[in-house]
Amino acid sequence: MSSPPRPTVSPSGVVSPRFFPRRWVARAALLVACVASVASSNPGPDPLEATSSVQHLRLSSTSTRSRQVFVVGVVAPKHPEQTVTVGLGALLQARWVPDDARDTSSGVVRARMSLGRSQSTWRSSGPLVANAETPTELRTDLPQEQCSLREDCRVEAVLEVEWEGEPRPGVVEVDWVALGELGFEDGLDMPPDVTFTLGLP
Amino acid sequence: MSGAHVTPSRPVPGDALLHPLVFGAVLVLILNDHVLKARYASWWTGKLSDVAGLAMFPLVLQGLWEQVRARGARGFRPSSRVLLTCVLLTAACFGAVKVSQTAGDGWRWALGGLQWPARAAWALASGRGVPAVVPVAHVVDVTDLLALPALLVAWRVGRRRCADDSRAHGGPSTRLLPMAQAPSRG
Numbered sequence: 001m002s003s004p005p006r007p008t009v010s011p012s013g014v015v016s017p018r019f020f021p022r023r024w025v026a027r028a029a030l031l032v033a034c035v036a037s038v039a040s041s042n043p044g045p046d047p048l049e050a051t052s053s054v055q056h057l058r059l060s061s062t063s064t065r066s067r068q069v070f071v072v073g074v075v076a077p078k079h080p081e082q083t084v085t086v087g088l089g090a091l092l093q094a095r096w097v098p099d100d101a102r103d104t105s106s107g108v109v110r111a112r113m114s115l116g117r118s119q120s121t122w123r124s125s126g127p128l129v130a131n132a133e134t135p136t137e138l139r140t141d142l143p144q145e146q147c148s149l150r151e152d153c154r155v156e157a158v159l160e161v162e163w164e165g166e167p168r169p170g171v172v173e174v175d176w177v178a179l180g181e182l183g184f185e186d187g188l189d190m191p192p193d194v195t196f197t198l199g200l201p
Numbered sequence: 202m203s204g205a206h207v208t209p210s211r212p213v214p215g216d217a218l219l220h221p222l223v224f225g226a227v228l229v230l231i232l233n234d235h236v237l238k239a240r241y242a243s244w245w246t247g248k249l250s251d252v253a254g255l256a257m258f259p260l261v262l263q264g265l266w267e268q269v270r271a272r273g274a275r276g277f278r279p280s281s282r283v284l285l286t287c288v289l290l291t292a293a294c295f296g297a298v299k300v301s302q303t304a305g306d307g308w309r310w311a312l313g314g315l316q317w318p319a320r321a322a323w324a325l326a327s328g329r330g331v332p333a334v335v336p337v338a339h340v341v342d343v344t345d346l347l348a349l350p351a352l353l354v355a356w357r358v359g360r361r362r363c364a365d366d367s368r369a370h371g372g373p374s375t376r377l378l379p380m381a382q383a384p385s386r387g
Contacts, residue, residue, distance in 0.1 A: 026216035030264045033218055033227045033257060038315045040234050040250060041337035081243045083340065184338070191242075 045190040047087075048182040052200035057174040059109070061167035066174075067160045071199040072115065074153040074182060076191040084194075086145045087181040088115045090159055092138040096128035098170035104130050107165015109172060111138055116145050116155040124164070128172065149191060157199070212279050212366050214271040215264030218257065220358045226256040247340070251348035255295060259355040262287040278366055284359040288352055299345045309336035 057066045074084060094109040106128040112120045125138040147153040163172050182196040218224055230253040238246045263284055271277045297304035313336040321331045 022216065023213045026213050026219060026264070027268070029218040029224060029227070030215040030261065030268065033261045033264070036227050036231045036234075037254070037258060037261060038312065039319075040230060040254065041309075041312055041339060042234075043313065043335045043337055 045184050047184070048190075048194070048196045050178075050180040050182075050196050050198050052178040052198045054175050054177055055200060057161055057176065059161065059163040059172040059174065061169055064163040064167055065160070067158055069156060069158050070178070072155050072157050072180060073197045073199060074147055074149065074194065075197075076149040076194040078192060079150050080191045082149045082184070082191055084147050084149060084153075085183040086115065086147050086153075086155065087183065088113060088145075088157055089139060089179045090176050091179060092125075092161070092174055092176040094125055094128060094138065095132065095173045095175075096130050096170065097173060098130050098168060100169065101131070103168055103170065105166070105168060106130060106172075107163060107167075109138060109161060109174065110164055111159065111161045111176075113157065113159050115157045118145055122162075149194070211369075212277065212362060214267035214277055217260040217279070217359055217362050218264055220260075220362075222354055223257050223260055223358055226253040226354070229253040230257070247342075248345065248348055251295075251345050252351040255291065255348055255351035256354035259284070259287040259291045259352065260359055262290065263359060279359070279363045281360065281363045284356070284363065288356050288359075291355075292349060292352055295349070296346060298339065299341060300343055302341050305339050305341040306336070309339045310334070312337045312339075 055068065057068065059066055072086060072088060074086060076082070090111065090113055092109070092111055096106045098104075098106070108124050108127055110122045110124040112122045114120070123138055145155060147155070157178075159176065159178070161174055161176075178198050178200055180196060180198050182194075184190055218227065230250060233246055233249045233253065237249070263279075266283055266287070267277065267279065294304075294308075298308040299305070313334050316337065317332075317334045324330065324332050
């Protein structure tokens, strides 16, 4: 009387499908695990971008500094346990309008931004040119701030602008726009109904 | 195991992944990354992927190594040293990408690069242009290091596999043996 077939089970508990080619089963499992590893993270949703309308500041020989405070807000009504990153920058254009058209000495404009506790360094423009057709451009960016969506996220932002150099009679007109970017780095989907505002008209 | 006949099966390259705990971790990783994260994005879905990944990834590395090393060889035995190297390598890389922004960015681009061929093929099949390589989403979060003990799953499963092989076939299992020297089964 022949004995019943013995199950092929490794003491370690490793599955040993006796009737399958074990080598190929292992290869298939390895392939699945490799694909699972490579596909374990997605690029995530595209960041939300926000741009303010053009804002205006005016510097003069008697008032060489100016600042504007605004509040950047991120609100997700369902308050998911998700973290987002807020990036903020500003693009400025400065135009030097001297009282005396023959006055060409003007200095430079510099600017910096802060968002919450992070602050950018001062960034300076090139030398201002009197009544130039092409305004001097200047860009300042902040390191990204992380923000939890579990509660409404509102962070105070400040743009400071200075006219550097020996002030001359006349004004420096500064037009600027705030550029915001909201990045989603946790989870695969953008939270529903999330709003990102720069607090500027 | 009274009454059960147990015959140690000869290990084959990569078969540590067939252990129920390890293959279960692979399935959890897939389910979590592609279903649970999308529906219930939360801190625990992030941690669950880390735990599942750490439980299985060293054995994936070991399996790849074994597949390459065993190619053309007539016998195979799992190696504890390779296992240890894979566990330590996984721990080091995981720790780096969870602590360092630079390492995290490297990971984002590396994984984005590995995903690119599939994305490009899908885009072409859909009649779209070839997309650029884009980095994957990744959060540098030191609290994810709490998942590191999950490496013990890979370590224990791998060690047991080596120990079983040693017991069944004698001697330390640290090298490839020619088939002629490998004892026959049952």
